[in-house]
Amino acid sequence: MKINLTVNGEKREVEVKPQTRLLDLLREDLDLTGTKEGCGKGECGACTVIMNNELVASCLVLAIQADQSEIITIEGLNCQDELHPIQKAFINKGAVQCGFCIPGMIMSSKQLLDENINPTEAEIKRGLSGNICRCTGYVKIIDAVKEAAHKMKSRGEDDD
Amino acid sequence: MKKQSKGVKDRPRISGKDFNQYKYFRPKSKKELIRIINGFQEDLTIIAGGTDLLVANYQKLYEIKNWLDLNLLDELKNIKMFDDKVEIGSMVTHQRLSKLDQIKELFPVLHQAAADVGSPQIRSRGTIGGNIVTSSPAGDLLPPLLIYDAKLKIISGEGSRVVDANEFFTGPKKNILKKGEILEKIIIPLKEDIYKGAWIKVGKRKALIISSISLALNLSMDRSNLIKKARICIGSAAPVPLRIKTAEQAILKEELTKINIEEVAQIVSEKISPIDDIRGTAKYRRQVALNITRKALSEVMNQ
Structure with missing residues (x-):
């Protein structure tokens, strides 16, 4: 079955099977391996992408269900050669250890900040509640989201 | 070379053109939906959000043959x-x-x-x-x-x-x-009554957790502030979500502030039929049922 979708602003046409997951489509067909597979059950958030302005676990979306949709993955965040403010903040704050969860963490952070540029710490925790990190203990990740919010707010625009 | 995801045997290759033997229905209207249900005699697996179905079936996805996806039904x-x-x-x-x-x-x-x-x-x-x-x-x-x-x-x-x-x-x-x-x-x-309600979910963590036990409470008050209708329902502590009708009866026509909280909590704890499982023992659930009933009733008293 052929589906058409927009991935990171680019129109793509892909042949999929009914059991192909959006995650498989991104990683294996489109070679966008920034999106990770952790649990495969929607619990860890490593496969998080933004689909039609909503956060989804791409392991729990069938590729066919992404037909006609608009997907943003971690690869679609940077503007030309410049990193997204959230990515910069994660680097500045040292919020990354092994890094496996980070693409998902950053996509959830983006969705959170797109909806609410001024989140409280509780709101950040809730926004990231679908993402598990086994290294950092989350403190620096939360610091990074705060810094990103501050930078994005003071610049007055989101440059995605 | 494409690697297979862990724990999955014989998952078909990702992209291919050879799956015509199975159907994937995506009706866009109720009419079309009914036509499919009536006309298609083989097994159909219905998918809504997929957050349960795709988890449960991930290890054996290839066993789902024909899909009926409701996601395009505006x-x-x-x-x-x-x-x-x-x-x-x-x-x-x-x-x-x-x-x-x-x-x-x-x-x-x-x-x-x-x-x-x-x-x-x-x-x-x-x-x-x-x-x-x-x-x-x-x-x-x-x-x-x-x-x-x-x-x-x-x-x-x-x-x-x-x-x-x-x-x-x-x-x-x-x-x-x-x-x-x-x-x-x-x-x-919808009724014109004044409602007072509470929701308590108990689990091992806040996010992404299947409830060990949950409680939903709704009281409607009449004009003289007596309880006109009471609903108490417990989740995860019986084969089905369970209304505790004896407890509902016990507080009918009472003044909210005069409810015997202990009596209601005891009834709730006795009427559920919890099991021991990965999310908690039956004994634990009975104890927690007591606590959350007390908490829910105190909450509505302060609303």
């Missing part, structure tokens, strides 16, 4: 407000329920339960209809629907029927739906 995504009722389409997501001010105002317990489901990633896909039809005793929207006396409209090739949500569930993951029947919408009656 008619099932409506929320309609009437003077005497609210109709919620079965494909409305937890996300929408948890973000709508009208739901928060009219049905705060349902609103809170929807906001507590899973995670942002789960709430954006999971649907109220999926929660109902999956019929897990731990389905978090079920106790709230029962305390609001929700009705369910079911459609099929032969017509439609409306049933009380309280009569829909027959056991763990079991319900009265017959083959070829689809849950179309949830109808919640």
Whole structure:
């Protein structure tokens, strides 16, 4: 079955099977391996992408269900050669250890900040509640989201 | 070379053109849906949000043959407000329920339960209809629907029927739906009463957790501030979401401040039939049932 979708602003046409997951489509067909597979059950958030302005676990979306949709993955965040403010903040704050969860963490952070540029710490925790990190203990990740919010707010625009 | 995901044997190659033997239906209208149900005789697996189905079937995805995907049915995504009722389409997501001010105002317990489901990633896909039809005793929207006396409209090739949500569930993951029947919408009656409600979910962590036990409470008060109608429903502590009718009776016509909290808590704890499982022992659940009933009643007293 052929589906058409927009991935990171680019129109793509892909042949999929009914059991192909959006995650498989991104990683294996489109070679966008920034999106990770952790649990495969929607619990860890490593496969998080933004689909039609909503956060989804791409392991729990069938590729066919992404037909006609608009997907943003971690690869679609940077503007030309410049990193997204959230990515910069994660680097500045040292919020990354092994890094496996980070693409998902950053996509959830983006969705959170797109909806609410001024989140409280509780709101950040809730926004990231679908993402598990086994290294950092989350403190620096939360610091990074705060810094990103501050930078994005003071610049007055989101440059995605 | 493409690597296979861990733990999955014989998963078919990702891209291919050889799957014509199976069907993937994506009806866009109720008419088309009914035509498919009537016309297609082989096994159909119905997928709504997929947050349960795709987890349960991931290890054996290739066993699902023909899919019926409800995600393009915009008619099932409506929320309609009437003077005497609210109709919620079965494909409305937890996300929408948890973000709508009208739901928060009219049905705060349902609103809170929807906001507590899973995670942002789960709430954006999971649907109220999926929660109902999956019929897990731990389905978090079920106790709230029962305390609001929700009705369910079911459609099929032969017509439609409306049933009380309280009569829909027959056991763990079991319900009265017959083959070829689809849950179309949830109808919640509106009364002019003043409502006071509470939602308590107990689990090992806040996000992404299946409830160990949950409680939904709704009291409607009459003009002299006596309890006119009481609804207490417990989730995850019986084969189905369970209304504790004895406890509801016990506080009828009482003044809110004069409720015997201990008596109600004892009844609730005795009437449930919890089991030992990975999320807690039966003994633990009975104890927690006591505590959350006390807490819920104290909460409504202060509203």
